[in-house]
Amino acid sequence: MTYTNPVISGFYPDPSICRVGEDYHLVTSSFEYFPGVPLFHSRDLVNWRQIGHVLTRQSQLEFPRWSASGGIFAPTLRYHDGTFYMITTNTSGQGNFVVHTQDIHGEWSDPVWIEQGGIDPSLFFDDDGTVYLSTSWSKGWPVPEDIDPDGAYWGIQQSVIDLKTGKRLSEPRVVWSGTGGRYPEGPHLYKIQGKYYLLMAEGGTERGHMITLGRSDSPWGPFESCPHNPILTHRSLYSPFQALGHGDLVEAHDGSWWMVCLGIRPQGNPETAHLGRETFLAPVHWTEEGWPVVGNSGRLGKINKSPDLPAHPWPEAEKAEFAGPQLDLKWVTLGHPREGMVSLSERPGALRLQGNALGLQDGPGVAFVGQRQQHYACNVSVHLDFDPQNEGEEAGITVWMNLQHHYDLYVTRQDGKRVVVLRKRIDDLMSCKAVPVQDGPVQLKINASPEVYQFSVQQGTAEQTVGSGVARYLAPEVAGGFTGVVLGLFASGNGQMPAAFFEGYQYLA
Template sequence: MTPTEPILAGFYPDPSICRVGETYYLITSSFEYLPGIPIHTSTDLVEWHFVANALTRTGQIAEHGGYPSAGIFAPTIRHHAGRFWIIGTDVNGIPLGQGHFLIHATDAAGPWSDPVYISGAMGIDPDIAWDREGTAHVTWCSLNPDEPSILSAPVDTETGAFIAPPRQLWQGTGLSFPEGPHLYQIDDWWYLLLAEGGTERGHAVTIARSPSLDDPFDAAPSNPILSHRSLPHEVQNTGHADLVELPDGTWAAVHLGVRPRGQTPGFHVNGRESFVVGIDWVDGWPVPDETRFTVPPTDRSFTDRFDATALHGRWLGVGRFPETFARPAPEGGLVIDAESRPGRAMLAARATDAVWAASTRFDAATGVGRFLVRIDDTHWYGLTYDGSTVEATIAIGPIEHSVGQWSVSPGSVPTLLMRAKAPRPLPHGATSEPDLVELALESEGTEHSFGEFDGRYLSTEVAGGFTGRVFGVQALSGRIRVDEIRYAAETSL
């Protein structure tokens, strides 16, 4: 059995990677959450550190309604001529002719430039590659029915204009949804790496090559080169890979995968995660070695009392930048303001562990707040506090159901608790649910649990889409002041 630990756990899908010297840079999709496109770095491909988000202001991406699984799709990062470059798709901008965008920075930590839009390239999952003459080529999955499959065109990076008309490179091996292209010029060949089969259980990595961009691309004889479809592996949905050359001339690749749990069909709850594999070159084709890298378990616990001058980059808004509704409180902590402007005022972070606990304390003297874990607006479990009463609610599709209330003593502020717990095994040893989500509170030294609820309803298999669970605090009305939010990679805090 090959290793199962991701390099980025939780909702970090569609990884793209580049190397500068001894340092690797990795970005992932962020969909409806802002700031967008998280950037991580590593020197060994195993231990990764968050650096920054690339999209941090409205001049780069417009705020929107937080439509589920919209926003930023499958960006690519590259380094060329002293600059980092990111090309991505904002699907909210496609109707405006502003789908594909290109930004750059001299430092991966930013600041990143305002976008240049690639007009005339309707589609998703763009890639950028420079040939040996220095011409940039943008490659994408076309959504134009008159020009299907994978298209590529040379582009002026300063204006976004095509230098020549797009050409079709390859239509894949025949599996569904050929997408996620990455184009590389290696030795005497152009290689085109694709994701095929859809980003569910049939996901796979395929590759083709050609001596030039004007000649047909020939598929590798061993396609798909990476897939876990129909295999009894703890990691499924493997695909959407990106290659990188190491300083010693060897190669590796990053790819996405999920870790489903529970009975058929299996349920993944924390989203599509990022993994790493080694790459051998055999007869001119890349062959993944899934045992080359050992990724140790990582403690991702944190406590944030919001006493820094700026929010940590882990904190996200749903279709809004956190700075539009959250600000430091003069007496300490963070004010979340539902009345600052229309739209959702939720401060969220990714859930990253199979079992975990999170807690918060917030003052609701001038508003109503909710502590919740969510996949989207219609799939969430939460605790609402109005200063006197805590109410536990579960939302499953069109149904919102209160599962209990607890009155809080005057003058006290309860600690609100959520726990993602291992499910109870059935008599034959299997489990029905991926996990159980407990909603509870602690007040005046006493803990009260509202119950444990089936985690399947907060899974991608039930809710759909491309994201994973996030948790956090939302102001429903007025203003609340958050003292702290804690997260622990265990079920007790």
């Protein structure tokens, strides 16, 4: 049996994993989207299904300084003594915090704010009950009062903390700075066969990304660098996978070892990856000297031997989209949705979006729900019932990267006539093309290939092409940031905004 990477496709980066018995759970970053921190479940490490989000309430996730690619960075998921803990950084809020639950399928607690800065926080529970907190710290990040601004603390810093209060029980100190790569981050501390192992990412999350590891007899170090560091990287390697890094180790219930990590699948020329950073799975073996070997001597293939665990694919959901009473777990909003923005009951089987004066250029507060694009080649369509009364009122579908990079296909009025418009915004460049349509519902369609999006509109049996957009202009390599393309439904207006009803949404890969 074999499996194909990535095991979770689309914009699901910075994976962290933990096992309880024969169940595996995994979380990823969510950045500026709400709800925050997608939560997945697997029984074979290959087949994953989303079972919820960790951060589902405004009391858990606020965005006082909302920005694209801000928000939630690099969560860590751990289980100890009957409780799950998720620790992460809200870069648009107060910094590092931890939440907990005893029921992985239930609600999580409100945040306990952590008295230590840095990003990518991780927890380690030692045998004596001591709780260690590791965070990364590097140039370019604001330096708090308790950190030496001259750089003595750059690297992976660690302290002992009280999880109930978030208070430090020891001063943070740097325990390892890695092998010399830039941006040492994503630390995870483990105790394996009596030794302490510190796993980290170096090189930045672009093409120079790599995973390195050190070992010590003490959680405080000094850490001996693995003799074959980096233990996983595809830098300067000809491979369909690039930027592999930010890993987390797990021991399966059969005694085998595995690593989840992020990576990208570049497309086109020049190569870009508009789906963003995805979740990959790599086998891990141990040498007689006690060092891990990841994949094929630090390389990862597309097709790999499956874990020797009973295969456990999840059944496909059979209900139609928007059959309610709640949106499917894959749907997210830009920041917090406004009250009354979404309804699944006003018209059974349809999503009603109530627009407001905000447009896509305004970000949070706009009537918007989206799902991550998970396949480079896919077809997306939706039936839209929307009758704009005034110019500036619009509703439709968007291929969304951030505020300055998106392609929008929408219904509006121009010079009193009802039209479908393809608007393409790339940084400070914008173009629009309109085609006339009759009154009544329309079907908006997107045909995506690895290098281009084709946009069309259909009424009855008549279908007309509206235009196309080059995919690479929506990739992080062009648009900046750390996310991937989200396919969004939206509505906006400049006065009395009629409701927009979306039905028959389909995403076919």
